[in-house]
Amino acid sequence: MLATSADFKDNSTRALQDKGLHKALQAARVALPAKRAAAVANLPEFEQLRDIGRDIKNHTLAHLDFYLETWERNVLNAGGHVHWASTADDARAAVLAICQRVGARTVTKGKSMVSEELAINEHLEKHGITPIETDLGEYILQIRNEPPSHIIGPAFHLNREDWEESFRKVHTQLPADRVFAERRDIMSEARTLLREKFLAADVGITGANFLIAETGSSVIVTNEGNGDLTQTLPRVHIVLASIEKVVPTLEDATNMLRLLARSATGQDMSVYTTFSTGGRRPNDLDGPEEYHVVVVDNGRSAMIGTEFQDMLRCIRCAACMNHCPVYTTVGGHSYGWVYPGPMGSVLTPMLIGVDKAGNLPNASTFCGKCESVCPVKIPLPKMMRHWREREFERHLQPMAVRTNLALWAWVAQRPALYRLATRIAAKALKLLAGKNGKFTTLPLASGWTAGRDLPAPEGDTFFARYAAQQRNQA
Amino acid sequence: MTQTASRPRVALFVTCLVDLHRPSVGFAAIQLLEAAGCQVEVPRAQTCCGQPAYNSGDRATATAMARAIIDAFAGYDYVVVPSGSCGGMLSSHMPHLFDDDPNTRARAQALADKTHELVSFLTDIRGMTEVAASFDGTVTYHDSCAGLRELGIKTQPRELLASVSGLTLVEMTDPEICCGFGGTFCVKYPDISTRMVSDKTADIAATGAGTLLAGDMGCLLNMAGRLSREGSPVQVRHVAEVLANMTNDLPAIGQVRP
Numbered sequence: 001m002l003a004t005s006a007d008f009k010d011n012s013t014r015a016l017q018d019k020g021l022h023k024a025l026q027a028a029r030v031a032l033p034a035k036r037a038a039a040v041a042n043l044p045e046f047e048q049l050r051d052i053g054r055d056i057k058n059h060t061l062a063h064l065d066f067y068l069e070t071w072e073r074n075v076l077n078a079g080g081h082v083h084w085a086s087t088a089d090d091a092r093a094a095v096l097a098i099c100q101r102v103g104a105r106t107v108t109k110g111k112s113m114v115s116e117e118l119a120i121n122e123h124l125e126k127h128g129i130t131p132i133e134t135d136l137g138e139y140i141l142q143i144r145n146e147p148p149s150h151i152i153g154p155a156f157h158l159n160r161e162d163w164e165e166s167f168r169k170v171h172t173q174l175p176a177d178r179v180f181a182e183r184r185d186i187m188s189e190a191r192t193l194l195r196e197k198f199l200a201a202d203v204g205i206t207g208a209n210f211l212i213a214e215t216g217s218s219v220i221v222t223n224e225g226n227g228d229l230t231q232t233l234p235r236v237h238i239v240l241a242s243i244e245k246v247v248p249t250l251e252d253a254t255n256m257l258r259l260l261a262r263s264a265t266g267q268d269m270s271v272y273t274t275f276s277t278g279g280r281r282p283n284d285l286d287g288p289e290e291y292h293v294v295v296v297d298n299g300r301s302a303m304i305g306t307e308f309q310d311m312l313r314c315i316r317c318a319a320c321m322n323h324c325p326v327y328t329t330v331g332g333h334s335y336g337w338v339y340p341g342p343m344g345s346v347l348t349p350m351l352i353g354v355d356k357a358g359n360l361p362n363a364s365t366f367c368g369k370c371e372s373v374c375p376v377k378i379p380l381p382k383m384m385r386h387w388r389e390r391e392f393e394r395h396l397q398p399m400a401v402r403t404n405l406a407l408w409a410w411v412a413q414r415p416a417l418y419r420l421a422t423r424i425a426a427k428a429l430k431l432l433a434g435k436n437g438k439f440t441t442l443p444l445a446s447g448w449t450a451g452r453d454l455p456a457p458e459g460d461t462f463f464a465r466y467a468a469q470q471r472n473q474a
Numbered sequence: 475m476t477q478t479a480s481r482p483r484v485a486l487f488v489t490c491l492v493d494l495h496r497p498s499v500g501f502a503a504i505q506l507l508e509a510a511g512c513q514v515e516v517p518r519a520q521t522c523c524g525q526p527a528y529n530s531g532d533r534a535t536a537t538a539m540a541r542a543i544i545d546a547f548a549g550y551d552y553v554v555v556p557s558g559s560c561g562g563m564l565s566s567h568m569p570h571l572f573d574d575d576p577n578t579r580a581r582a583q584a585l586a587d588k589t590h591e592l593v594s595f596l597t598d599i600r601g602m603t604e605v606a607a608s609f610d611g612t613v614t615y616h617d618s619c620a621g622l623r624e625l626g627i628k629t630q631p632r633e634l635l636a637s638v639s640g641l642t643l644v645e646m647t648d649p650e651i652c653c654g655f656g657g658t659f660c661v662k663y664p665d666i667s668t669r670m671v672s673d674k675t676a677d678i679a680a681t682g683a684g685t686l687l688a689g690d691m692g693c694l695l696n697m698a699g700r701l702s703r704e705g706s707p708v709q710v711r712h713v714a715e716v717l718a719n720m721t722n723d724l725p726a727i728g729q730v731r732p
């Protein structure tokens with residue numbers, strides 16, 4: 001996927017003019033936080049659970065090599081295969097090699113953000129293999145040839161009308177008066193077509209919400225059941241998982257699951273939670289003949305030991321973006337790459353480079369809502385500030401910004417001069433505003449006055465008035 | 475230190491926006507603090523809390539400014555700030571600027587521990603439960619982000635506002651969502667910021683309140699500017715102006731005395 005994160009500002013300007021997007025976002029920004037709030041209110045120990053979640057992840061990250069090795073051993077014991085991929089290229093090559101070895105022509109896919117990160121679909125297509133997205137949102141996006149705009153609701157930017165329109169393009173046998181009042185109606189229709197694909201596919205690719213070290217299992221959660229069909233019907237199941245997905249024990253995984261669905265969709269549990277341990281054993285009724293896990297680093301291990309390590313706690317629940325006033329104003333595509341919203345603003349510069357996405361962490365008001373809802377308590381604003389520090393150190397900000405900041409800082413560190421400068425500014429602004437009490441345009445402040453007036457100050461500064469008052473009292 | 479149980483020495487951290495834009499909020503703060511039995515001083519060496527530098531990634535400048543603040547405010551019993559944002563800078567962020575410098579870290583922590591946002595100081599530390607003020611009208615209150623999420627300010631202003639005679643508070647659908655100010659955010663991303671503040675003003679208008687209150691000048695100027703651009707009749711004030719009973723003599727933000 002070509003990253004356009006550097007164009008965040010232009011992307012967002014376009015997004016702000018998109019009426020359909022606005023409608024979709026306005027609906028979601030109210031509904032999703034309300035659902036999470038209701039789920040949290042129903043679980044009195046939710047706050048403690050967040051601490052537990054944070055601690056499980058911190059512990060695992062502190063001993064990541066140990067848990068990954070333990071996990072690998074247990075996958076092998078269960079008859080599975082592990083492929084370590086330090087780069088995106090390595091991961092793509094590993095997936096392709098498996099598909100080619102088994103002569104795969106079609107591949108069904110469950111929803112996976114790592115697969116987006118690796119651009120697996122494009123890679124398979126280039127080599128004559130057809131990937132078929134089976135998550136309904138992803139399925140619609142594949143028809144529309146669009147990337148996801150959200151990490152759990154890929155078609156977050158679309159309205160029901162858009163779904164229906166795209167859907168009819170492919171399902172042309174449907175009568176024109178067939179009503180799709182609900183997403184469910186579209187889903188049941190999609191299933192008729194997808195069933196055949198599930199049965200015909202040679203390989204099924206899924207992501208993983210967790211890898212469990214003590215059992216060598218991978219875990220996925222879905223609401224549509226498509227993930228289960230993807231991983232049990234084809235002969236070969238490939239799991240794509242990044243290194244930070246591992247947790248030590250089954251009990252840890254269940255604690256994390258208690259956090260995940262509540263934070264994501266406000267459900268107590270997702271509809272389907274599936275644990276896969278190795279391929280089909282002799283007495284199993286179903287399951288794939290081969291079970292492979294491609295474990296992807298792709299820049300993550302470089303975060304360990306840095307101020308960005310905490311970001312590896314992320315369980316991809318999307319609460320931070322669902323609650324983000326910037327994300328829910330500009331939508332996910334504005335962020336220009338796979339991961340949008342607050343978590344994306346921290347992760348993207350790490351994964352594709354600060355030169356390509358170093359601006360994303362600026363697009364935050366630091367309102368702190370994301371951190372307050374994050375199930376593993378990632379201090380997202382703090383990490384965005386760390387990125388700004390790196391950007392500042394590397395002189396990546398526009399010269400005018402740096403000069404203004406330097407000038408202001410120089411004055412602000414000289415209280416007497418500062419008193420004088422602020423006094424002149426306050427009086428001048430008051431005088432210029434005159435009877436209006438406000439400015440509707442102002443040179444050097446056009447960003448502000450494009451959308452709002454600038455109220456005029458009272459007149460003299462506090463310090464001038466306070467000094468006068470003290471003199472009068474003396 | 476000269477703290478007596480009854481009259482603590484309180485240093486007022488004025489904040490740059492109150493100093494430059496709305497000095498009356500500083501005087502309202504002094505009046506409220508005195509009513510709460512404090513002896514108030516205003517250290518002259520103060521300028522700005524350093525957030526513009528800190529949030530722009532200029533840690534060196536933020537650290538230098540923090541040192542000056544730590545010096546200027548040593549020796550008081552409390553430091554009180556009429557802003558959740560600047561208050562949060564002093565009490566939540568500043569100590570971490572010195573994580574590599576244990577001596578200054580300790581002094582920064584001492585400052586952090588005695589720093590409070592104005593309204594929460596009045597209620598939580600001084601035990602104030604009511605004010606002698608009247609205000610004839612309906613108001614709505616915006617919870618500024620740093621005050622709410624860094625300092626836990628939510629009930630305190632509402633509790634004191636409830637004691638203002640004649641005042642009725644009506645809540646917005648979502649008083650806690652960011653107004654889009656965000657310091658330099660509003661000039662770096664003016665289009666996004668404008669959309670955010672427009673969502674906020676729509677929520678304000680829907681309450682039918684005649685006056686909007688909040689505890690942070692940055693947010694107030696942002697929302698006042700947008701309301702004014704929309705031609706809205708809603709008046710905008712810092713909550714301290716109402717609590718200090720100043721509203722009869724002081725025009726609302728961006729208004730001029732007729």
Ligand code: SF4
Pocket residue numbers: 263313314315316317318319320321343370373374375376377378
């Ligand atoms: S950063 Fe936190 S809130 Fe955001 S997706 Fe990750 S776990 Fe969820």
